[in-house]
Amino acid sequence: MATLNPYLEGPFAPVSAELTVHDLAVEGELPAGLEGMYVRNGPNPVFADPASYHWFLGQGMLHGVELSGGRASYRNRTVRGNALANTHVVEHAGRLLALVEVSLPTEVDRGLETVGPFDFGGRLASAMTAHPHTDPETGEMCFIGYDVAGPPYLRYHVANRHGELVHSAEISLPAPTMMHDFAITATRSVLLDLPVVFDLALFGSRPFPAAWSPSNGARVGVMPRLGTDADVVWIDVEPCYAFHVLNAYDAGDEIVLDLCRYASMFDEDLHGVGGGPARLERWTIDPAARKVRTDVVLEVPVEFPRLDERLVGRRHRTGYLASPQMEDGSFGTARSVGLVAVDLETGRHETHELGDRAIASEPVFVPAADGAEERDGYVLAIVADSRGEHASDLIVLDASDFSGPPLATVHLPQRVPLGFHGSFVRL
Numbered sequence: 260m261a262t263l264n265p266y267l268e269g270p271f272a273p274v275s276a277e278l279t280v281h282d283l284a285v286e287g288e289l290p291a292g293l294e295g296m297y298v299r300n301g302p303n304p305v306f307a308d309p310a311s312y313h314w315f316l317g318q319g320m321l322h323g324v325e326l327s328g329g330r331a332s333y334r335n336r337t338v339r340g341n342a343l344a345n346t347h348v349v350e351h352a353g354r355l356l357a358l359v360e361v362s363l364p365t366e367v368d369r370g371l372e373t374v375g376p377f378d379f380g381g382r383l384a385s386a387m388t389a390h391p392h393t394d395p396e397t398g399e400m401c402f403i404g405y406d407v408a409g410p411p412y413l414r415y416h417v418a419n420r421h422g423e424l425v426h427s428a429e430i431s432l433p434a435p436t437m438m439h440d441f442a443i444t445a446t447r448s449v450l451l452d453l454p455v456v457f458d459l460a461l462f463g464s465r466p467f468p469a470a471w472s473p474s475n476g477a478r479v480g481v482m483p484r485l486g487t488d489a490d491v492v493w494i495d496v497e498p499c500y501a502f503h504v505l506n507a508y509d510a511g512d513e514i515v516l517d518l519c520r521y522a523s524m525f526d527e528d529l530h531g532v533g534g535g536p537a538r539l540e541r542w543t544i545d546p547a548a549r550k551v552r553t554d555v556v557l558e559v560p561v562e563f564p565r566l567d568e569r570l571v572g573r574r575h576r577t578g579y580l581a582s583p584q585m586e587d588g589s590f591g592t593a594r595s596v597g598l599v600a601v602d603l604e605t606g607r608h609e610t611h612e613l614g615d616r617a618i619a620s621e622p623v624f625v626p627a628a629d630g631a632e633e634r635d636g637y638v639l640a641i642v643a644d645s646r647g648e649h650a651s652d653l654i655v656l657d658a659s660d661f662s663g664p665p666l667a668t669v670h671l672p673q674r675v676p677l678g679f680h681g682s683f684v685r686l
Contacts, residue, residue, distance in 0.1 A: 264309035265591035270643040270677040273303040280672040281332040287667040295685040298323040301678015302345040313466035314531040319345030331669045339373035346389035347680040352422030358389040379424040390440040407435040407457040428487040442507035450480035471526035473498040492546045500524035505564035514544040532590040536560030563621035579622040600661040609661045651675040
């Protein structure tokens with residue numbers, strides 16, 4: 260019998276306990292240099308009506324696995340105050356920020372306890388994206404924020420390496436599109452104005468007030484990193500949708516952009532992510548000619564792309580992604596989710612198989628050392644249902660032997676609901 264809302268059941272079902280547990284069981288051996296905390300954010304609704312609940316709208320909960328001296332501990336905490344800070348958690352200028360794209364960030368401490376809203380000393384008065392991008396050389400964090408009640412429907416910001424907001428610009432959009440992610444290169448930023456459009460009249464009639472609107476058109480915008488609305492060069496593309504960008508970089512006057520492309524979104528699965536599966540594509544953007552060339556990198560289903568963060572905005576070779584096996588193109592029907600590593604130069608990919616019922620979250624790469632090569636490091640992911648319906652593990656893979664067995668498997672003390680994004684934080 261079909262479930263009323265799959266995003267409240269199975270691997271998505273919320274947990275009620277906030278735990279702090281030390282000396283977790285570890286199979287294998289944690290690498291000696293892997294010292295820090297993997298922290299992941301995701302929705303954990305306290306009270307939810309299955310008929311009206313959408314996966315994006317659950318209360319935020321952080322799950323942290325601290326690794327030190329070959330040992331592991333776990334803690335999880337609800338994000339207090341901002342009930343929707345459920346999408347990502349990033350570190351910048353010494354602050355740990357829980358993010359959702361419809362409000363200000365929420366600062367949390369290293370114990371994952373909520374500190375409170377963070378507004379860059381009063382300089383940010385509107386929403387911040389859940390996907391900021393930090394330049395590995397300058398330390399600048401670039402981010403956007405859309406406003407469904409605008410205009411302006413979009414704002415663009417840059418914070419310096421000290422966490423000070425130093426640049427803001429209002430960007431003109433014809434409609435309040437859902438711009439979940441964007442990209443930066445060493446010199447430019449790339450905006451994705453794609454046809455998922457918010458409509459406040461949809462409140463109360465569907466779980467998430469946004470709809471697939473191909474008549475709105477689709478385009479990418481290219482602007483200088485410290486640019487303004489007048490600097491944006493808009494280029495039309497075929498209607499599609501992308502939640503997530505892998506990376507972008509300058510290739511002379513052109514820009515190479517890798518992203519996960521859906522044919523459509525929010526036109527079938529009204530409770531979560533449908534319109535899939537997504538595939539990894541490479542878009543080569545020529546701002547002068549106002550053209551975008553599209554090449555398919557992977558035909559296998561993919562989502563949640565990540566890379567070595569030391570290469571954000573620079574030429575990269577390797578991407579790490581989750582690969583869901585879905586029954587009908589909806590994430591809510593995923594039978595399993597494995598992991599994929601792709602070589603962007605050769606197009607070849609490796610798969611880390613997890614079994615028929617195991618469902619991996621977003622893979623996060625951690626370099627083995629500061630000066631390590633791009634593929635020299637570890638890939639971390641939380642896996643749900645790995646040891647049965649109520650179990651979750653953190654797996655640690657050798658990035659250079661991606662399809663091989665995990666170097667270590669940390670048994671977590673409770674199931675971690677399938678969520679969104681996370682970071683590895685040095686403590």
